[in-house]
Amino acid sequence: MEVRLSNQLPDYPSFIAGIRRAPDRGYSLTPAQTETALKNALRYIPEELHETLAPEFMEELLTRGRIYGYRYRPQGDLKAKPIDQYKGNCLEGKAFQVMIDNNLCFDIALYPYELVTYGETGQVCQNWMQYRLIKQYLEILTNEQTLVIESGHPLGLFRSRPDAPRVIITNSMMVGMFDNQKDWHVAAQMGVANYGQMTAGGWMYIGPQGIVHGTFNTLLNAGRKKLGIPQDQDLRGHLFVSSGLGGMSGAQPKAAVIAGAASIIAEVDSSRIETRHSQGWVQYVTADKAEAFRMAQEAMQAKEPISVAYHGNIVDLLEYAEAQSVRIDLLSDQTSCHAVYEGGYCPAGISFAERTELLSHDQDKFCSLVDASLRRHFEVIRKLVGRGTYFFDYGNSFMKAIYDAGVTEISRNGVDEKDGFIWPSYVEDIMGPELFDYGYGPFRWVCLSGKHEDLVKTDHAAMDCIDPTRRGQDLDNYNWIRDAEKNRLVVGTQARILYQDAEGRLNIALRFNRMVRDGEVGPIMLGRDHHDVSGTDSPFRETSNIYDGSNVMADMAVQCFAGNAARGMSLVALHNGGGVGIGKAINGGFGMVLDGSGRVDEILRSAMIWDVMGGVARRSWARNANALSTSAAFNEKYDGGYHITLPFIPKEDLIQHIVRTSLKHKS
Structure with a gap:
């Protein structure tokens, strides 16, 4: 056996016009x-x-x-x-x-x-x-x-x-x-480091659908927590504004429409707008700020959802909204700020083409423009928040980029970024306490046959595994998978995203494997986003609602990876960076091929519970209330086979008294 490239020189491939090309990343080697x-x-x-x-x-x-x-x-x-x-x-x-x-x-x-x-x-x-x-x-x-x-x-x-x-x-x-x-x-x-992001280098990306359920959950729960929307209603009559229509951010307009909102998403790259528009992920396109807000306002008055792509810079759009006193209910950002100086964030005041040219020929000027734009971005968000807008960082390292641009007042503790920033991450405020702490996360599967009918069958099987009366989250997830076909989510091969907790994932996985065994469907690949309960340690995103000081530790993601390898998942991956940048996160994921065998059943019974509950256990040890109750219930249900270490919780007044008294004596 010899594996090597042929000594026959391949013909140089042609490049198809209109297919996006990466910018010059910059040559700086000795x-x-x-x-x-x-x-x-x-x-x-x-x-x-x-x-x-x-x-x-x-x-x-x-x-x-x-x-x-x-x-x-x-x-x-x-x-x-x-x-x-x-x-x-x-x-x-x-x-x-x-x-x-x-x-x-x-x-x-x-x-x-x-x-x-x-x-x-x-x-x-x-x-x-x-x-x-x-x-x-x-x-x-x-x-x-x-x-x-x-x-x-x-x-x-x-x-x-x-x-x-x-x-x-x-x-x-x-x-x-x-x-x-x-x-x-x-x-x-030098060719020795690959930025795998999360599911790119882990080979489990499924297009913008991979984040759309999480974005839907985030928007809906933001509305419930911050706008007072009842559990049985959606975001009709409310405005969501953000930026980015790329691979992950492209999910925003679709998620907003499914959640009932009016949405305006700014994007500087016309090709990305065209991609999402042609795929049906955004409904309308305009380069006119006034028209974008007019369309949104009309939809809000009619209590109808709408998605508008604004071709232009988000800073300009927000400054217009602030100057015109336009009320924005929910505000975020999904530009690629983990690569803020590599083209992931286009500064206000220049076009996308000028951004690409500067990246190639004057990176110092480009970086200076990025910093200036981030400072403007911060100032206009601060004004809008002062008027009642709820802003949340969507885990793209946006607030860290602002801090690195010299805006130290965005730091929560006024000293450094260790305690986060003055505005919350979406995980810190919404997804962490409402989903991750219970074990709910972005479970996904791919029907490897490529047959759409297999996907429809798995949708119905997954829906049968969900009890919509157990929790509000289960009702949301039940409705999501019920309407998945209608919402036309597939881009690429036949895949699906569905938030589930540990038992939900296991039950669905075993059901799918039985369907493969019985010949109802072809083989299936299971996986999840690395952005999950246990898969990622990132103090600015996945572990931003960890307050015991361990938000800077990466033990959870590494243990999750090692445990999945030990239990026999088909593919295991561990990456540095992810959605927030090199040195700011460790993240991992898995792929599990369902072939219908009993061997796969046994791996699922061991690995699926571990993959989720290791993270719930860590969140419980950090004293997160919902993770504590979930872990306690898990210990009771699985007594004898599993046991999670639970913390004792001291009284706040005792701790404060001891610290104040001791420090007073020390001084």
């Missing part, structure tokens, strides 16, 4: 580092091709800031095919090929030619040589081997066993003293 980067890329290439490809790779590095190996990209659109059209020695090997191609197809990927799935920089792997080798490995992978992927590089196949993971992935796991954006940028240029 001559010695440049030599290493070139050698690193050429080690994938048979020696007889080095003289031909070395100049090509060097040109890519100088003009794109990366070596993508464009020559090795397959021609055309990499749409996911039905699983039986892929080569493979095991079902998992074929299933992962479906998922990779789905991540890179034109309908889904943000920059498909640069292997970027979403989030401005989130890649499946670093270059097309890695892609080709990974595909080769997956075609020969057996159920007694594990493929190891390190920052996009396929390290090799290693013997394991059928109940071990078939693929283990890590991305950009940098050593602490080098775990920062500057050193990561050098490593990425």
